[in-house]
Amino acid sequence: MAIEGADVIRAAALLGAGISMGLGAIGPGVGEGFAAGKACEAIGKNPREAGLLTRTMLVGQAVSESTGIYSLVVALLLIFVV
Amino acid sequence: MLEIKAVSYFAAGICIGAGAIGAAVGEGYAAGMANESLSASPDQSGNILKTMLVGQAIAESAGIFALVVAMLLIFVDFGLTGASGMAALLGAGLAMGLAAVGSGVGSGFPAGAACKSIGARPKLSGQLTTNMLIGSAICQTPTIFGLVVAFMLMFLKLGGGSTNPLAWPALLGAGLSMGLAAIGSGVGAGMPAGACCEGIGRQPQVAPQLTTNMLIGSAVCQTPAIFGMVISFMLMFIDFSGRPVHPTTAALLGAGLSVGLACIGPGVGNGLTAMEANRGIARQPEAYGQVTTTMLVGMSVAQSTAIYGFLISLILVFKGFEPSTSWAASAALLGAGLAMGFGGIGPGVGEGWTAAYTSRWVARNVEQSVLLTRTMLVGQAVAESTGIYSLIVALLLTLAV
Numbered sequence: 001m002a003i004e005g006a007d008v009i010r011a012a013a014l015l016g017a018g019i020s021m022g023l024g025a026i027g028p029g030v031g032e033g034f035a036a037g038k039a040c041e042a043i044g045k046n047p048r049e050a051g052l053l054t055r056t057m058l059v060g061q062a063v064s065e066s067t068g069i070y071s072l073v074v075a076l077l078l079i080f081v082v
Numbered sequence: 083m084l085e086i087k088a089v090s091y092f093a094a095g096i097c098i099g100a101g102a103i104g105a106a107v108g109e110g111y112a113a114g115m116a117n118e119s120l121s122a123s124p125d126q127s128g129n130i131l132k133t134m135l136v137g138q139a140i141a142e143s144a145g146i147f148a149l150v151v152a153m154l155l156i157f158v159d160f161g162l163t164g165a166s167g168m169a170a171l172l173g174a175g176l177a178m179g180l181a182a183v184g185s186g187v188g189s190g191f192p193a194g195a196a197c198k199s200i201g202a203r204p205k206l207s208g209q210l211t212t213n214m215l216i217g218s219a220i221c222q223t224p225t226i227f228g229l230v231v232a233f234m235l236m237f238l239k240l241g242g243g244s245t246n247p248l249a250w251p252a253l254l255g256a257g258l259s260m261g262l263a264a265i266g267s268g269v270g271a272g273m274p275a276g277a278c279c280e281g282i283g284r285q286p287q288v289a290p291q292l293t294t295n296m297l298i299g300s301a302v303c304q305t306p307a308i309f310g311m312v313i314s315f316m317l318m319f320i321d322f323s324g325r326p327v328h329p330t331t332a333a334l335l336g337a338g339l340s341v342g343l344a345c346i347g348p349g350v351g352n353g354l355t356a357m358e359a360n361r362g363i364a365r366q367p368e369a370y371g372q373v374t375t376t377m378l379v380g381m382s383v384a385q386s387t388a389i390y391g392f393l394i395s396l397i398l399v400f401k402g403f404e405p406s407t408s409w410a411a412s413a414a415l416l417g418a419g420l421a422m423g424f425g426g427i428g429p430g431v432g433e434g435w436t437a438a439y440t441s442r443w444v445a446r447n448v449e450q451s452v453l454l455t456r457t458m459l460v461g462q463a464v465a466e467s468t469g470i471y472s473l474i475v476a477l478l479l480t481l482a483v
Contacts, residue, residue, distance in 0.1 A: 005084035012088030016095025023099030031110015038114030042121030049124040060113020067102035067145040
């Protein structure tokens with residue numbers, strides 16, 4: 001009984017890890033893609049400012065990435081720590 | 083006891099997984115708009131970057147709430163037991179994770195619009211930032227509702243303990259009801275906030291009217307989330323112990339799905355209407371009264387399918403069903419919840435879209451407002467048709483089967 005119980009918990013943790021990272025990857029993908037597209041449009045309109053625009057794009061994308069990192073952390077916690 | 087931990091980990095995964103979606107999309111949108119603004123005004127880069135980061139921080143808060151709940155679910159032992167405990171933790175994960183989706187996306191709109199306007203009009207940066215903060219804060223309200231419901235499910239020992247067989251569908255339904263209903267309101271409340279920041283950038287002298295209109299529009303947008311929260315509270319706190327286990331199990335789950343899903347569409351639709359009304363007022367401030375009236379009429383019609391979803395949920399919660407162990411009886415009630423739930427999404431968005439265009443054109447053509455409003459109502463009535471069919475089918479499944 002104890003062995004089966006531990007197996008169910010491990011299974012649920014691994015499933016949770018999968019869902020956590022799977023769903024969590026959606027948002028940053030969409031958001032960072034939009035930011036990158038807008039950056040390209042902006043550079044097309046103003047190629048002289050390419051450095052500033054690329055830097056701003058990367059800063060904005062980094063913030064958008066943060067929730068994806070949270071999902072990764074929770075997924076790794078569920079795989080290795082619990 | 084061990085199985086509680088299993089559900090807890092799974093719920094944590096759903097919570098942060100879904101919760102990460104909204105904030106990231108909203109922040110990406112804000113970053114894109116900031117870049118667009120930078121290309122037009124590269125000398126304002128300090129101002130624009132600062133505004134982008136502040137706006138993104140508010141959108142992030144929804145994701146942080148989801149992370150907190152996920153961490154609590156992984157590491158804290160809540161002392162819950164049995165099927166009701168498992169359902170409570172799963173419901174908490176769903177309520178928080180789903181609610182964060184809407185607010186995260188919605189908060190991106192005012193952040194992006196503020197970045198664009200500050201690039202064009204750097205002198206207004208104080209006013210624009212204030213407006214962005216107010217709009218984004220209203221947008222976070224559904225996430226706060228979700229957080230409150232999640233905390234109640236985790237920390238209050240609800241459902242009368244593990245001896246009550248109806249506790250698990252009630253608590254799971256409560257989580258679904260709050261989480262799903264909050265999505266539409268979160269996205270919708272952000273749209274008028276974005277339009278308001280845009281409008282203030284164009285016409286700063288109209289700022290008071292635009293802000294008032296934004297507050298009215300965003301407040302009405304919150305109504306679907308409130309319907310979801312009311313059903314959620316009923317499911318958490320009503321004592322169902324006298325009722326027959328089947329089909330009331332399916333009834334309570336159906337109640338959560340009905341109001342939850344049905345409120346998504348009207349939330350978004352109301353947001354579209356308020357956004358276009360705000361844009362109309364920015365262009366034609368003297369039409370403020372007429373546009374606001376049209377906006378409110380259009381929003382209340384778009385709200386209708388959320389009310390139908392609420393009504394079906396109330397029937398499913400309060401009607402005493404005959405005890406029946408047949409699959410058909412339970413499937414009918416679950417089907418009723420799904421029918422009204424999904425059926426409420428489309429008409430809510432479509433009627434909101436209709437009202438949006440109407441509000442925009444009433445601003446430009448105030449003398450034609452009666453004709454425009456009449457046409458809007460006729461058009462919305464046709465769009466309502468499938469919502470009515472869903473209501474009829476849901477009522478048939480609930481009352482006549």
